[in-house]
Amino acid sequence: MIIVCSKADVKQYRDEIVCTTGREPTVYRTTIGYMQYPNLPFFNPSWDIVMAFLNGKISKQQYLMGYRDHDKGYYVPGYFAILQKNAAKCLQFVRGLRADQDYILVCFCKEGAFCHRQVIAEKIRKHRLDLEVVTH
Numbered sequence: 001m002i003i004v005c006s007k008a009d010v011k012q013y014r015d016e017i018v019c020t021t022g023r024e025p026t027v028y029r030t031t032i033g034y035m036q037y038p039n040l041p042f043f044n045p046s047w048d049i050v051m052a053f054l055n056g057k058i059s060k061q062q063y064l065m066g067y068r069d070h071d072k073g074y075y076v077p078g079y080f081a082i083l084q085k086n087a088a089k090c091l092q093f094v095r096g097l098r099a100d101q102d103y104i105l106v107c108f109c110k111e112g113a114f115c116h117r118q119v120i121a122e123k124i125r126k127h128r129l130d131l132e133v134v135t136h
């Protein structure tokens, strides 16, 4: 099973936690203490789209598709373009997921909030019909 959740929920899980944001291994508090987990940088959204979305400057559609930032004076690629750029690594990861193992994919966004977690979950469902993907 693939569980895609907020970092805030991670305490209930023990194994195979990987972070979908950030470039360094991230330390989390779990039921068995503080643990360090690897990151998946190829799933990272850009800082531009994350901050613009969290600040209410762009829509979900712009987060995904990209937008022209008039304050900064340049075009900001959306999350789909980032996944496209990293497609080989993303697919390699998704194809490598084992059906007999649980994985916990986390990011820092709040539970229930829109973010790239939902996109990743959707992509895994699309490419791996044999896996159960749970999001929360």
Ligand SMILES: [Zn+2]
Pocket (backbone or CB within 6 Å): 107, 108, 109, 115, 116, 117
């Ligand atoms: Zn997120």
